[in-house]
Amino acid sequence: MELSGGQILVQSLKDEGVEYIFGYPGGAVLHLYDALFQQDDVKHILVRHEQGATHAADGYARATGRPGVVLVTSGPGATNAITGIATAYMDSIPMVVISGQVSLPVIGSDAFQEVDMVGISRPCVKHNFLVKDVTKLAETIKKAFYVATSGRPGPVVVDVPKDITDPKIKVPYKYPKKVTMRSYNPAVSGHKGQIKKAVELLLAAQKPVIYSGGGVVLGEASAELTEFSHLLGYPVTNTLMGLGAYPATDKQFIGMLGMHGTYEANMAMHESDVIIAIGARFDDRVTGKLDLFCPYAKIIHIDIDPASISKTVKVDIPIVGEVKPVLEQMIGLIKDSKAKPNKKALDAWWHQIDQWRAVQCLEYDRGSLLIKPQYVIEQLYEVTKGDAYVTSDVGQHQMWAAQYYPFDKPRRWINSGGLGTMGFGLPAAIGVKLAFPDAEVACVTGEASIQMCIQELSTALQFKTPIKIINLNNRYMGMVRQWQEFTYESRYSHSYMDTIPEFVQLAEAYGHVGLRIDKPEEVRPALEKAFAMRDRTVFLDIITDRTENVYPMIEAGKGHHDMKLRAAPGTSTDRELA
Amino acid sequence: MRHIISILIENESGALSRVAGLFSARGYNIESLAVAVTEDPSLSRITLVTRGSEDVIEQITKQLNKLIDVVKLIDLVESDHIERELMMVKIKTNEQTRAEIRSLADIFRGKILDVTPTSYVLEITGPSEKLDAFVAAIAPETIIEVVRSGPTGISRGEKGLHL
Numbered sequence: 018m019e020l021s022g023g024q025i026l027v028q029s030l031k032d033e034g035v036e037y038i039f040g041y042p043g044g045a046v047l048h049l050y051d052a053l054f055q056q057d058d059v060k061h062i063l064v065r066h067e068q069g070a071t072h073a074a075d076g077y078a079r080a081t082g083r084p085g086v087v088l089v090t091s092g093p094g095a096t097n098a099i100t101g102i103a104t105a106y107m108d109s110i111p112m113v114v115i116s117g118q119v120s121l122p123v124i125g126s127d128a129f130q131e132v133d134m135v136g137i138s139r140p141c142v143k144h145n146f147l148v149k150d151v152t153k154l155a156e157t158i159k160k161a162f163y164v165a166t167s168g169r170p171g172p173v174v175v176d177v178p179k180d181i182t183d184p185k186i187k188v189p190y191k192y193p194k195k196v197t198m199r200s201y202n203p204a205v206s207g208h209k210g211q212i213k214k215a216v217e218l219l220l221a222a223q224k225p226v227i228y229s230g231g232g233v234v235l236g237e238a239s240a241e242l243t244e245f246s247h248l249l250g251y252p253v254t255n256t257l258m259g260l261g262a263y264p265a266t267d268k269q270f271i272g273m274l275g276m277h278g279t280y281e282a283n284m285a286m287h288e289s290d291v292i293i294a295i296g297a298r299f300d301d302r303v304t305g306k307l308d309l310f311c312p313y314a315k316i317i318h319i320d321i322d323p324a325s326i327s328k329t330v331k332v333d334i335p336i337v338g339e340v341k342p343v344l345e346q347m348i349g350l351i352k353d354s355k356a357k358p359n360k361k362a363l364d365a366w367w368h369q370i371d372q373w374r375a376v377q378c379l380e381y382d383r384g385s386l387l388i389k390p391q392y393v394i395e396q397l398y399e400v401t402k403g404d405a406y407v408t409s410d411v412g413q414h415q416m417w418a419a420q421y422y423p424f425d426k427p428r429r430w431i432n433s434g435g436l437g438t439m440g441f442g443l444p445a446a447i448g449v450k451l452a453f454p455d456a457e458v459a460c461v462t463g464e465a466s467i468q469m470c471i472q473e474l475s476t477a478l479q480f481k482t483p484i485k486i487i488n489l490n491n492r493y494m495g496m497v498r499q500w501q502e503f504t505y506e507s508r509y510s511h512s513y514m515d516t517i518p519e520f521v522q523l524a525e526a527y528g529h530v531g532l533r534i535d536k537p538e539e540v541r542p543a544l545e546k547a548f549a550m551r552d553r554t555v556f557l558d559i560i561t562d563r564t565e566n567v568y569p570m571i572e573a574g575k576g577h578h579d580m581k582l583r584a585a586p587g588t589s590t591d592r593e594l595a
Numbered sequence: 596m597r598h599i600i601s602i603l604i605e606n607e608s609g610a611l612s613r614v615a616g617l618f619s620a621r622g623y624n625i626e627s628l629a630v631a632v633t634e635d636p637s638l639s640r641i642t643l644v645t646r647g648s649e650d651v652i653e654q655i656t657k658q659l660n661k662l663i664d665v666v667k668l669i670d671l672v673e674s675d676h677i678e679r680e681l682m683m684v685k686i687k688t689n690e691q692t693r694a695e696i697r698s699l700a701d702i703f704r705g706k707i708l709d710v711t712p713t714s715y716v717l718e719i720t721g722p723s724e725k726l727d728a729f730v731a732a733i734a735p736e737t738i739i740e741v742v743r744s745g746p747t748g749i750s751r752g753e754k755g756l757h758l
């Protein structure tokens with residue numbers, strides 16, 4: 018079969034099983050768009066901004082586990098995609114981004130819409146390619162998918178000069194079934210000896226904690242994690258990225274850990290004698306001050322990326338490998354082992370944890386006349402029966418969604434953790450809804466974040482992706498305001514906007530339904546009404562208590578045992594705000 | 596401590612910038628960098644000298660290994676190895692100093708590559724400290740130019756770094 022470069026690209030995507038491609042056209046990719054026009058297998062989702070394309074592809078990838086695919090033109094199209102590429106990179110999300118480039122002979126001449134995409138994207142991709150020979154195009158696409166999805170996943174950019182896609186130049190096409198790369202062989206199974214040592218240490222523990230993260234989601238190992246944890250009976254805490262990998266309603270779950278984690282999870286970490294980190298990377302939001310991190314614990318760490326191990330926290334038993342096979346091996350060893358978890362020590366440990374739980378660190382003022390954001394999330398949980406896909410933006414609303422919506426399944430909680438990209442939530446929700454048209458998809462956002470990619474409301478209409486936008490409108494960049502309240506004596510420097518759009522009208526202008534809710538008793542009926550409109554995107558503009566803060570919190574420079582808790586009900590320390 | 600990291604990397608455009616970019620992005624220091632193609636034209640060899648604590652060097656080697664283009668690497672300092680750097684020095688000369696410089700060059704087993712009535716170009720190879728010692732031995736005001744390749748190295752014995 019003889020095909021042009023443009024046709025090869027489209028055919029390669031087809032052969033790779035790609036369902037959707039999120040993109041935006043321009044000069045350098047016109048040949049490619051012409052090839053796309055002449056087929057129906059790969060569906061193109063036309064976004065309104067290239068950042069939206071990357072986040073939508075990212076949302077699709079997070080929800081399905083399959084790589085998200087993006088197509089952008091050269092120059093400004095490529096640079097607009099960078100934020101979304103970096104977002105995927107920080108959270109290890111598989112993504113393939115095809116960017117147009119100026120023709121090979123003019124590369125380097127400051128040609129129209131030329132930008133060095135390979136150079137600009139280099140620090141925030143797993144790998145990138147510049148295609149210089151059309152006969153290598155199919156193989157390069159195959160390699161891009163292979164690299165993006167194997168090992169520790171991540172985004173891969175394929176920069177394609179316009180002349181490579183020239184419809185007049187046709188070459189034989191064959192999509193490779195498999196590629197191998199001599200310089201790239203990600204580890205799979207862990208070291209047997211290390212695994213055995215780890216199991217021995219675990220079984221001898223008195224105050225163990227299972228600390229699991231996004232790697233369990235990425236590695237599709239939720240079932241194994243759950244079996245492993247049940248077998249041991251140890252407490253489990255998740256990172257923000259790991260939520261849902263272990264069922265949050267299970268009694269062994271002690272909540273998220275870290276800066277806005279639960280009191281019990283952080284205290285347990287601090288007091289623990291053995292910690293097993295599973296697909297988690299000891300992020301600074303999780304560890305707090307490093308010198309104070311888990312002072313009494315021996316640490317086991319399972320991670321597919323050797324560079325994640327002992328990067329910030331030195332570990333005692335490193336295991337490089339995929340979570341799934343390593344956990345399977347551990348489960349086998351635990352079942353066969355004569356040693357069993359120390360029941361007496363474990364009972365005492367759980368007793369201690371229950372005392373920390375009794376602090377009820379997530380309680381808030383339920384009698385307030387203002388809408389409490391936490392209440393909205395709790396109601397969202399009930400109305401969706403805990404079974405929605407929830408995407409979020411970045412800020413206080415993100416933390417409340419993480420704290421008050423207990424996720425029981427992996428890939429349901431979709432947020433930007435590592436980069437913390439405002440603007441992620443709405444396009445990500447569109448990507449999720451395309452993947453799962455019958456599922457409920459909610460985007461929890463704030464009035465500042467939503468404005469960063471609001472243009473994608475138009476995409477949602479065109480491609481019929483009915484989602485529910487839960488805008489926790491506190492008229493503040495609440496997360497910024499909170500820090501200013503705590504550390505800058507409430508000098509709220511530029512953390513509010515004097516003008517905020519009328520979101521209901523805005524939603525309607527985009528062809529959707531808008532609802533404004535400003536009383537607590539309206540929250541539940543409004544949510545029910547919104548979710549009952551199955552085929553409409555509904556924008557719920559919910560006017561919340563603008564003074565509310567995210568608790569509990571580990572402030573900068575503090576350790577896990579030193580959390581700031583909410584003042585007792587009725588003695589709110591929150592300042593009155595104008 | 597000083598480490599010499601020897602890297603086999605795909606001989607592709609942009610491969611070197613991935614290595615250099617990694618060092619600047621993560622704040623590691625590069626003391627020197629020498630690159631050339633190997634006997635297999637599809638592979639280049641980078642010899643990189645860096646300094647850092649054990650933890651930092653461990654991260655450097657892990658991060659380098661993570662680069663998709665990197666095929667293999669070793670830290671030469673971890674075992675017996677030979678280290679060589681090439682230096683060319685252009686020195687001002689006159690009737691009185693010539694003999695002295697020649698004998699100094701002999702001591703350091705240097706070669707004279709170019710002669711004019713007022714200058715010499717000398718070539719000296721050896722471990723970096725030897726080159727430092729040579730530079731220290733000549734009067735600074737007579738040095739016109741010093742060009743150093745940066746160290747390269749190879750392990751002793753029959754084992755080698757290859758595919």
Ligand SMILES: Cc1cc2nc3c(=O)[nH]c(=O)nc-3n(C[C@H](O)[C@H](O)[C@H](O)COP(=O)(O)OP(=O)(O)OC[C@H]3O[C@@H](n4cnc5c(N)ncnc54)[C@H](O)[C@@H]3O)c2cc1C
Binds near residue numbers: 434435436
């Ligand atoms: C406003 C804000 C507040 C935040 N507050 C918190 C907080 O309180 N608590 C919190 O936890 N986070 C918080 N975060 C998120 C934080 O920044 C990090 O993104 C997060 O903690 C990282 O999660 P993780 O350790 O699970 O790693 P991930 O980023 O999910 O990385 C996954 C790890 O697993 C490994 N891995 C991947 N696949 C596999 C596999 N198949 N097998 C084995 N290993 C694998 C990877 O190599 C990597 O090391 C916050 C973010 C924001 C924006």
Ligand SMILES: Cc1ncc(C[n+]2csc(CCOP(=O)(O)OP(=O)(O)O)c2C)c(N)n1
Binds near residue numbers: 410412462489493496
């Ligand atoms: C693109 C981007 N710019 C700036 C920030 C810094 N930042 C983090 S949270 C936040 C405020 C978000 O406000 P809003 O969306 O209203 O959410 P809230 O905290 O009020 O719930 C800002 C500005 C960011 N994370 N991303």
Ligand SMILES: [Mg+2]
Binds near residue numbers: 489
């Ligand atoms: Mg806000």
